[in-house]
């Protein structure tokens with residue numbers, strides 16, 4: 586966390602004054618992190634933080650919902666304690682850079698129970714807490730970071746949350762080392778699977794067109810998986 590962009594550093598005092606944790610999510614221990622965010626179950630528990638952040642600022646700006654707090658500010662105040670200031674991920678929440686919106690919207694609106702790979706859970710946040718517009722701004726912020734340039738970092742960014750750090754299954758149980766699993770990798774990545782139902786953990790995979798991953802990048806990912 587030594588190289589935070591100055592814009593984020595300059596926002597920190599505001600966020601901390603607003604009662605929001607997140608100064609060093611990478612090193613929070615489990616108990617502290619979960620207690621700080623108040624997220625202990627599936628119910629929406631981000632409301633208190635947001636209310637504190639928006640108090641007094643309602644109607645100052647008409648261009649975003651919830652009192653003019655931008656999606657990026659909301660992300661830093663509400664989500665970064667688990668997912669990292671730049672969406673780089675911590676032991677309490679996945680890496681989130683370059684998010685797929687249909688899928689990510691579903692997770693935020695519905696929450697998730699947590700997995701054996703994470704020391705916390707994902708609460709559901711309704712539109713009363715984070716408007717649709719703010720959610721789009723959160724994805725814009727998380728999408729603004731540079732594209733990874735190696736097979737390993739591309740894999741960690743785009744595939745790891747679902748297939749596991751070593752591609753042996755992860756939360757979906759879909760093991761990419763099974764014989765034949767990689768034969769149709771280009772087709773799988775381009776077309777996805779069951780893309781209408783992002784809640785189906787074991788049968789949903791998003792589609793990534795060439796604006797997300799070029800053929801060369803998919804090949805780099807395949808080459809990396811082969812080394813694992």
Ligand code: HEC
Pocket residue numbers: 618619622624631660663664665666667668677678679680681684688689690692693697698699700703704705706707708710715723746747756
């Ligand atoms: C208390 C920690 C915590 C907070 C706060 C939190 N998350 Fe999460 N988030 C998690 C965990 C843990 C998961 C994985 C849950 C699972 O898969 O069962 C997750 C999963 C996700 C995913 C799905 C990632 C993937 O690749 O599967 C998205 C998107 C997400 N969170 C966005 C957000 C946003 C946006 C916020 C703020 C509004 C937020 N989260 C706040 C812990 C948190």
Ligand code: HEC
Pocket residue numbers: 688740743744745746747748757759760761763765766767768769770773774778786787788789790791793806
């Ligand atoms: C949101 C979760 C998710 C993400 C992200 C994801 N996948 Fe998948 N992937 C799945 C699921 C679930 C399946 C099984 C789908 C089915 O066949 O029902 C799958 C299937 C596959 C298969 C076919 C495996 C087989 O045995 O037929 C390949 C290859 C694959 N994924 C590669 C990738 C690569 C490469 C990436 C990153 C660019 C990626 N996936 C990102 C969830 C995901």
